Amino acid sequence: MKEEIQPESEVVVIGGGVIGVAITYYLTKQGKQVVLIEKNEVASEASGANATFCTLPSGGDRLLHYFTAKGIAEYQKIDDSNELGRDIEFNRLGLLVLIETERSLELWKQSLEERLEFSPQDRIVTGDELTELEPNLSPIVKWGLYSPYGGHIECLYLVTGMADKARELGAKIYEHTKVVDINLDQGHVKSVLTDRGEVRADYIVNAAGRWAVEIGRMVGLELPITSERHQMVVTETLDRPIINRHLISGAYREAVLLPDEQRKAIEKTCFLVTNEAKGNLLLGISGDPATEDRRVTFGRFHDICQQAVKYLPILKELRVNIIRSFANHYANTPDRHSLLGPVEGVDGFILACGMNDYGFQQGGIVGKVISEIICFGESLSVPPEIMEQTSFSRFLK
Incomplete structure (x- = not known):
């Protein structure tokens, strides 16, 4: 029998890949109470089965290069400080x-x-x-x-390391847990309904990778993924x-x-x-x-x-x-750029999805930026004019 889920949290993160885990990690470093929900296991999809590249994109524009470079820089900090307490095998092979x-x-x-x-x-x-x-x-x-x-990171060591550290800081991570629905109250997120029970939250983050479309539909969004x-x-x-x-x-x-x-x-x-x-x-x-x-x-x-x-x-x-x-x-996504940040009309619902080929490389900066939006109301690490280019609203024009 599955353990009952924690009934209340400040933030619920949906998705246990590098993006969802990084968001959880950075939020717990800020003292936030976080529940992460993963339908399989942490890093069981693309975050645990990829080419382990940590390099700038082979195609794309300045925005893609910007986020990738910032993401790799965050991993360099994690590696230099050994803050996860394990070797993530970060190197600069070229x-x-x-x-x-x-x-x-x-x-x-x-x-x-x-x-x-x-x-x-x-x-x-x-x-x-x-x-x-x-x-x-x-x-x-x-x-x-x-x-x-160009470099390499052992993806499983990084993602599971951040997950373990987030747990130490108080995060609850529920694997093999399916999100059934999301409840809204007058245009604001209210709770996440799972097959283990309901979790009330002020913020819900959609970091569900290729299942982000399904999660988006639960709040009336059709994400172009x-x-x-x-x-x-x-x-x-x-x-x-x-x-x-x-x-x-x-x-x-x-x-x-x-x-x-x-x-x-x-x-x-x-x-x-x-x-x-x-x-x-x-x-x-x-x-x-x-x-x-x-x-x-x-x-x-x-x-x-x-x-x-x-x-x-x-x-x-x-x-x-x-x-x-x-x-x-x-x-x-159609333009190869991520969907990041709040969504107009659904207060408290935060996107962190549509990462294209470079989700792993960008995970560090995306985790940091989304945590800043939740904790401080805005991104402190990426300027607003750049964040605007990742907004869901660009597909509504």
Whole structure:
């Protein structure tokens, strides 16, 4: 029998991914009473099954770069201070974007101009410098965008670490708990109804990832969020490193600029690879509509392996084996920007969803900003003119 839920709290956070957990963590640091509700387990969705990248976006505009850079900076503070009391394996391996064509090179030169504000050491490399950075690359890679800023965080260590610390500070985290409905009273949130009972609260935060649409409908909102499935495979532990940093296909930059139908075609060639701390390679590809199935499809498995050998022929020479596979789901908005902050007409209902591909990287700053809005009535860490660009109201104009 499930434990009955705490009947009252200052804040209820719905969703136990990095966003919901970070919000809970920062709120408890401010002394707020928080109940977090998660339908499965903490970090059981995309926050626990992703590429572990902690780097600026491969596409997008200044707003996306801004939030990602701020989020990574928050993680750096957490790591430097060891405030979670555990190693989150934060490092600066760097990132190399693999560029094959003149068209892709021009797009990445444009991206470089956008990135330099946040990552001033980024640069285009070619020839001997490219080979020195990654000796095992295929000769089809003519150029690279090298970013020393790129890094890695062990996602499970970070999210569960913040959850454990929030519990120590008084938060109640209820896993395997389903939200059934949200009650309103004259346009203000009143309570969350769950399969464990009802929780009254002054604030309710929708950090439910790809289920945020369902939660939004409970208060009469139709959130413009669609889900996309990304699939990945993990290799066996290698005897020696064959890459020195995170690698990502330059085709991503082309894909994000195209209409949906054309984007789907080019995303088949998009590829990323990261070197996990234990010596495995994590290989991935994107671009499928979300389903409840967490398995990798045969077609995508083939695409991933084909792209891996294309960029790193040494994988075929070494006959590297795949030991497991998984899929995760991203919640996307039409303009690739998050939905953050209060909603006009539903007092006390706060959005923290629609994070697109970069929810993990942005979790630190989103958690901090949402906690500031609840505690102080406004964001102190991000200026209002920037927060306005993430408001739900932009889709009502």
